Amino acid sequence: MVSVVMVAAGKGTRMGANIDKLFLEVAGRPIVEHTWRRLDAAEAVDEIVVVVRDGMQGEFEKMAADIGVTKPWRCAPGGKERQDSVGNGLAAVSEESRIVAIHDAARPCVTGKLIRATVEAAKATGAAVAAQRVTDTIKECDDGSTISGHPDRSRLWAVQTPQTFQIDVIKKALEEVKRRGVAITDDTAACELIGQPVKLVEFSEPNPKATSPADLPYLELLLGAEGSG
Secondary structure, three states, rough: EEEEEEEEOOOOOOOOOOHHHHHOEEOOEHHHHHHHHHHHHHOOOOOOEEEEEEHHHHHHHHHHHHHHHOOOOEEOOOOOHHHHHHHHHHHOOOOOEEEEEEEEEOOOOOHHHHHHHHHHHHHHEEEEEEEEEOOOOEOOOOOOOOOOOOOOHHOOOEEEEEEEHHHHHHHHHHHHHHHHHHOOOHHHHHHHHHOOOEEEEOOOOOOOOOHHHHHHHHHHHHHHHOOOO
16 A cells, blocks of 8 residues: 655745745645645555644645545644654554655645656665756855865756655654654655665656745746646
8 A cells, every 4th residue: 555645734934924835826726736636646646644734634624625535635733843744644644554655745746657656666675766867067165155065966866755665664764863863854864864775766857846936937837838738
């Protein structure tokens, strides 16, 4: 059984004060609705756990009804940090689940093909992540203003979501995160703490995240083009 934990508990502070980015309308729908529709349509997915901030459960129940969600789903409470929210989501998946894909609700362009690719890689390796090769020249900076290093671009990858795991693997990794008392920005970092290899699943389709106002026109272009066929 494959579960998805859709992380929708963040506040998105870089989008601006008092703005819930997930409910910003792009191509006629809230960003999070686009994401949920794609997860619900993905053939590889059996159930969805939506991690939400306290008090938002009613909004997501209404959205599920508007979408006509076909996959079993439930809400889980958000936590103080992202790793806490993910942990709450993992605690809410079905006991029959063997694979879990963790996906940011702010990435509405995810495809069923990409989800399946990460699921198959996680079955074989234990952990997998959607990733794209870095094409820009990257510089290091130690003092905040001048170049201090030039890493080899051929070894650099930009990782996104879904990040997909055998469920025992990610639970063990997050337990180690908690034991060490560290903060992580993504779930593959937890796997590094326990020496778990993570398979890079390369793909070429756009999979941007809504982070700042500058991202919205691009999402509008991508999602609007899809809606118009």
